[in-house]
Amino acid sequence: MPGANYRTRIISSLAEVGASAWDGLLAAQGENNPFLSYAFLHALHESGSASPASGWQPQYMTLWRDEELQAALPLYVKAHSYGEYVFDWAWAEAYERNGLSYYPKLLSAIPFTPVSGSRLLARNAEAQTALIAALQNVQRNPGISSTHILYPPQAEAEALQSAGFLLRSGVQFHWRNEGYRHFDDFLATLERKKSKNIRAERRKVLDAGVRLRQVRGADASEADWAFFNRCYQHTYVDHHSSPYLNLDFFLRIGAAMPQHLLLVFAERDGQPIGASLLVYTDTTLYGRYWGALEHVPCLHFETAYYQPLEFCIANQIASFEGGAQGEHKMARGFLPQKTWSAHWLAQPSFANAVQDFLEREAGGIEHYIDELNERTPFRAGK
Missing domain, CATH: 3.40.630.30 (Gcn5-related N-acetyltransferase (GNAT))
Structure with a gap:
């Protein structure tokens, strides 16, 4: 069984892990994104910016072998969809119209930060597989409507797709030096x-x-x-x-x-x-x-x-990531880049409807990116 060699702990504060273990896991993976650092995430929680009082309840999933942190997933129980930048308000409204509760939901993201970076923090492929399996067990809780992993790199998005998640793509604008x-x-x-x-x-x-x-x-x-x-x-x-x-x-x-x-x-x-x-x-x-x-x-x-x-x-x-959305950035030398998110919905009928929507939306995103690339702000040959 995946994860059989790991001990799973759900934590409500990064202080339960500590800066050394958390940042050590990032270093082992080769991840240097400062938004994933202990300093940034812990500041969000301890300042009350992303806390249960603001509708962000940390429930970080961690996998351990002996006393060493092997894998982790920044995870929140969300009571709303504010501060996410991948919009699912229409899905929540559809649940409500059918007498179902969309909240609470599970969300893996950096609060208020639409920046791509690893979400499946793991020392190796085995630990990543075990982490996904642990997430699948947790999301079966009957009180959870859905799970959403926002802005993972493409490889992690595809690993989640293999585990039954639906993929969604979006567009940001980045500048290259x-x-x-x-x-x-x-x-x-x-x-x-x-x-x-x-x-x-x-x-x-x-x-x-x-x-x-x-x-x-x-x-x-x-x-x-x-x-x-x-x-x-x-x-x-x-x-x-x-x-x-x-x-x-x-x-x-x-x-x-x-x-x-x-x-x-x-x-x-x-x-x-x-x-x-x-x-x-x-x-x-x-x-x-x-x-x-x-x-x-x-x-x-x-x-x-x-x-x-x-x-x-x-x-x-080498690069400047200008943040979410903003087609006006192209006139200032920024070019379109595809982003990813992964989604799992417990209700089969809603999962099927969302899958149909995402397939249609994906075609529109591809067309949009092609159209943008035809309007490059750079001179011919540059």
């Missing part, structure tokens, strides 16, 4: 109209008297984090939404993983008016959060795109 020496080198590869528009957008920010300042996490003060949080909160409220994260979360990651953080501040007359927060490794920069206390034309593009691109070029970072 082709060895540019300066920002102008990058602009030279774009169609003339697009490079001209970018120059005009950047000029608007400068003409408004705004200057930009980049601060790495190790150099960020508590006042920097407090100001960023103020911008973040203000922009969410300004868009008639509730912010997911809080100052405690930002202070925690600022202290625990500063080597992966970059803050970009927009200032006028020496006073900050906006900021963005990005996460990075030696190879990838991830666009995350931004906010401003007042409106300045094109300030969002400068703090969330152009400054990060300059950072990638200066530090020879």
